[in-house]
Amino acid sequence: MAGLTLLLVAVLLTALPHQNMADEHSHQYSDSEQVVVWINTVGPYHNRQETYPYFSLPFCRGAKHDIGHYHETMGEALQGVELEFSGLDVSFKNSVDKKEYCSVVLDESKMRALVYAIKNHYWYQMYIDDLAMWGIVGEVEDGPDSKEYIIMTHKKFDIGYNGNQIVEVDMTTEGKTKLEIGMTLSFTYQVNWKSSETKFTNRFNKYLDPKFFQHRIHWFSIFNSFMMVIFLVGLVSMILMRTLRKDYARYSRDADLDDLERDIGDEYGWKQIHGDVFRPPSFPILFSSLIGTGSQLAVVMLGCITASLLGHLYTERGTLLSTAIFLYAATSPVNGYVGGAIFSRLGGKEWIKAMLFGTALFPTFVCGTIINIVAISYHASRALSIFTMLTVVCISLFVILPLNLVGTILGRNISGESDHPCRINTVPRPIPEKKWFMEPWAIALLGGILPFGSIFIEVYFIFTSFWQYKIYYVFGFMLLVFLIMMVVTVCVTIVCTYFLLNSEDYRWQWTSFCSGGSISLYIYLYAFYYFFFKTRMYGLFQTLFYFGYMALGSAALGILCGTVGYIGTSYFVKKIYSTVKID
Known part of the structure; x- marks a missing residue:
């Protein structure tokens, strides 16, 4: 039991960002204290998600070996952040003149590797005190007879400090050297320290791109989306209130007729299916698991956005992903509570099976892709290690x-009782034929258009920040867009469900979920457009990586929006049937 407790503590500590005794975490240095220069990864510039270990190329490290390779957090490990010590001897406020730190003799294989890297515009990333720097491996120049491949052998570091803290880092790659087989490449470095007026709290501002994330564009897009919300809410309220009022009047009038007159009369509409509207949907285990997972994802997304808005999580490597992992684990009772309650209301008996399915649904979907297999075959740094898995x-x-189990038990016992306002008929009512555009699949496809339109502008900014290494930092706008998307999704699914019920089709549960969830289809279609017209990605690895991650993100958002749509629609359906007198 003690061993299990220690294991749980270790797992939670690896999932959370934490502090240790290294100076780069306290960000406080004394004069002449060692400053660690970390090397991250190397890869093609136009395929920035395709990264490899820095020393997969024939580079060499400096003479110092007293600090080893490590991962801070689970978020860094999942992102493929391969921090390795460069071996460069750098100390606080001590400048270093140009100095050789290692050399490499080029044979044919090393020459071929460097030429390939230069031809594909390889670049690499380094860190000093959590501040990133970038450099290019080399460049191609036109020679008198053929192409000449030039490698940069000198790194010049300009480091700014304010008091006892590092506030600026810049690296310039110099020392152009033509590659030739058999030559000895001498790698050198230089360090210049300078006093800076930049405050420590503002040191990350240089990495942000305010010209790209123009607030005017964001406010304009949010204004348009907000106007869409007002229009939709007003339209839904006006149409449904007027239509339902007429329906109530007609049904009340029909209730006063005798049975013969009622049979001769014109009976149609949503009241006619009151005995079937609360019939459990097909595949109740899958349905309840999706709703539970979507509820958990909604809480996780809202928590991550709020934490990023208040805590500026984008300034630390892997912190946002580590926070998402922690929140997903901590909010597991939400999944169990909602999924268990819905499964119980649907009359499900195999609640343990439903709980296990709901627990494994999203993690299996995330881990079941071939992305990691492809990364392993390419020996990329994105491949997850056995320890990480x-x-x-x-x-x-x-x-x-365990947390999901606790939530399931609570959900079954607290909210698991059926609260349907109408009893369910023993024999299902036949569903009448209708126009093709009133079929559930057509309604579901149309349901995602308006929610996608409400977030279209923000999707472009998020895609660009993720795939083109622009740091997304305007989480206030993301929060507003997220809330707007939720409201639009609920309004649209309610309208779609009303049309479906009015055509005497009682299969509204899956239809409402798919109406909201179909936003994932439009986001994935937009991902194709973005890939071919907004990026310069190429190759099998990057293509699979891109579309694999886009499938994961689109599906997660689809489950979230489908859940919100179903919950809002469920309240609407119960409300209208509870106010109608049923004989």
């Missing part, structure tokens, strides 16, 4: 599963 499994088994 075991840690994810431990989090799922020893944290998420």
